[in-house]
Amino acid sequence: MKKLAFALVLAFVTFPCLAQEKTAKKEIPDGEIFSSTQSVTINGKTISLATETGTVQLRDENDKPIALFGFTHYRKTNATNRPIVFAFNGGPLSASFWLHFGVLGPKRIEINDPAYTKPAPYKVVNNQYSILDKADLVMIDPVGVGFSKPIGDAKWEDFWGVDQDIRSIGLFIEQFIIKTGKMNAPKYLLGESYGTFRNAGLVKHLQDKGIAMNGVIMVSAVFDLQHLLFGPGDDTAYLIHFPTYAATAWYHNKVKNKGESLKAFLADVRKFTENEYAPALLKGDQLSHTERASIAQKLADYSGLSQDFYMKADLRVTNGEYFQELLKDKGLTVGRLDSRFTGVNEDLLAQSSLTDPQSDAISPPYISAFKDYLYNDLKVRKDLTYTTTASTRKGFKWDWKHNGNIAWNMQVAVTTLPDMTSAMKRNPDLKILILNGYYDLATVFYGVEHSINHMGLDANLKKNIIMKYYEAGHMMYTHIPSMQKFKKDVDEFIDQTSN
Template sequence: MKKSTFTIIFVLLSFLALAQEKEMKKEIPQAETFTSTQTVSIKGKTVTLATATGTHLLRDENDKPIALFGFTHYRKTNSSENRPIVFAFNGGPLSASFWLHFGVLGPKRIEINDPSYTKPSPYKVVNNEYSILDKADLVMIDPVGVGFSKPIGEAKWEDFWGVDQDIRSIGLFIEQFIIKANKMNSPKYLLGESYGTFRNAGLVKHLQDKGIAMNGVIMVSAVFDLQHLLFGPGDDTAYLIHFPTYAATAWYHNKVKNKGSSLEAFLNDVRTFTQNEYAPALLKGDQLSTSEKSSIAQKLADYSGLSQDYYLKADLRVTNGEYFQELLRNEGETVGRLDSRFTGINEDLLSQNALTDPQSDAISTPYIAAFKDYLYNDLKVRKDLTYTTTASSRKGFKWDWKHKGNISWNMQVATTTLPDMTSAMKRNPNLKILILNGYYDLATVFYGVEHSINHMGLDAELKKNIIMKYYEAGHMMYTHIPSMAKFKMDVDAFIDETSK
């Protein structure tokens, strides 16, 4: 072969290699952020915020690009680098962070007709005097699959859709973000709602193991043991831990015979009954005598607002879906799962289970519409970018529930991140946890949180690092103005205490 032929082949191969390299570079889209200046007035003082929203080019442990990771960052102008910073997200999985963002944390919030249906647009968006932005900078996080977040390069959706995958990717984002923002030496916090608390319990240990210790973790409507939400065959735990919230719901809707001096006093009686009478009765199974069963069914009825006959037919075990449907069936209504103060029209009076959640129906549309208006107009995001509110709308969405430490004999024996949080606290006894519970939350029930904490095996002194607060509202307690004000007070005090 002639020399000129070799030269031609070499040039062609070089050209192909360059073309391939160029094509690979084209496959990695660039992160894009949009900046604006926002303000919020809190306690008579105006806070000016340098705001950035968009995506961060997320890298894996070998600095290979794997995702465009969505966020909104509010930074107080002319502030110290040591100002606290809060990383916040919602749950799902997998939901975008607009609920917390536009409900209680950001500089603006939507007004909701709590606890009823909000009229169609125009919606009222107001200054959020309950924001935490006077205390800390804020980063609202949208995990891969929601917001503007998506995998890039060789990464795939399933690399991010799972308990451990999710913890890893959010851990990477937080580490890279605090380095970029010069926040490594600032007081740092995680704030999650619902599944976001389950994530938090694993994430706090994950970050701590990487040398990033949190000053505190804020749990909004928490769940750490997912079996608490599942009414599994042969497992009575979910029936027990849901019952106090059934009772709270009946108390609110005036379906109990004796409301007592207060909701708290009433629920203390319910807790005592649940632990000392209801649990032993279920433990007996079919060894419970007819008279014992009848007596327990009557007490369940007195506390929950359902009938003794209903509880007997249910073998003393009523699921949450059955409770939503049964409590106000005679009035033609069903009660909310996320917030049982909300009621809606019962679509099928013969149905055993509720067909819809009135709270979700009442607030979802106004939250989504008003937030997107704020996102594209106030935060100046390009209007040809789609903001995805939930990953369930994506084709093929499936969550991997396996978690390291939950496997025994090659089987999933639990789905819990509670051991992670326990380990993080024992290895860092300065770590504080603030847990905010809604009494009327039938999605993540308060007695389930109490059960989890009482089974962490913490000594009395370390257990004091877990601070429990309660609200007369539901899963998103911040739709209730008095609870939103208390939310602000509780979170402020927690940041003040732990950032010194």
């Protein structure tokens, strides 16, 4: 009887625990995939695409579920071992709909570049400039945007940071190529903006795991974030922004001598920046008044601002101040993402601009048209919320620490450039294609040139970095001639590196 009683007590204790354990396991959701067939016509040929969008269960290194990871996969039907491109936007943290619906996917939104696009109905067209004739495509939405979110014991902060982000996307890519049989196919990373900063770290991370990329495509790149910060006592950001100030003034006819072309004009600006502007800033308050006035006049001549403005600014003008000042006399401000765009200057007394005209002009059409495509063409359940940016999530905060950027227990840099340098030195066949917009004041082209010139690569290895330039901005594909060039440049890169 005592044994029977003990058994009954044990059962009452154990069975609820087992039931709770099974319930807990059931509470970890599986991913949900929505399938459809899409098509795209490129160069007169129609390509049929097996399409999946939704989420898969992402596992950690011990196969423990940690996230529902969102993506859209376009695969050419009846084709094997085609190259595959993993693409994402930046932010941090933005969903991938910009690249998806701007230049890479089978459909694209038409906008009124470089002006404002009228409200709906928007025009969505076949994307003849898509890369889908060259490769299969996976558009990635990192955890925090799209449909991606943590599950199980994982938390948002496990994914929100430089290294956390690289790790989770690396896990997704590895698990995806295993699942889809793409381990032996040519593989590419394509990122825009912060996505290029991510790429520089991710390519080494994957290579260290035995997954070498054929190529990495950087759209509007930044590898050293201090280049963008205008930090106290650091003159680098002022120097590397100046050529883009000059390009912007050239576009808006605010320079006296435009020269033969934008390219020739900027060659002169680079020489001035390196040989006169940089030494002047290096002198600090040891620069004489006469020298200061001379440099201020040359800055004014190239940038479209006044000598007096540069004198008051101690020769140092931030990008926000430049946006605000260049066309203030016309009551306008210029765009950060694309300085060809202009908008109403909301406060003529403000020192810095209050808004970005390019973002104001294109965000509504991109977001609205893409969500219409997502829920109707791609057949996603309409009760699922697609988050376009993580900044709308409560408590969003990015951890900027990165392995290799810490010294004396302090953050001494915010850069993934050493990662990319190491990856290239350890894989001399790795090619990097960098696409730069001359009118991009978010991630400036001269900053990319500065980074590349400080990688310490020998001449042969440096040839593996291919630089292309566009007379447009951060999202150069909003400009039709630049979109055509984008297609040509990326096609050639994939052709050259996939065989």
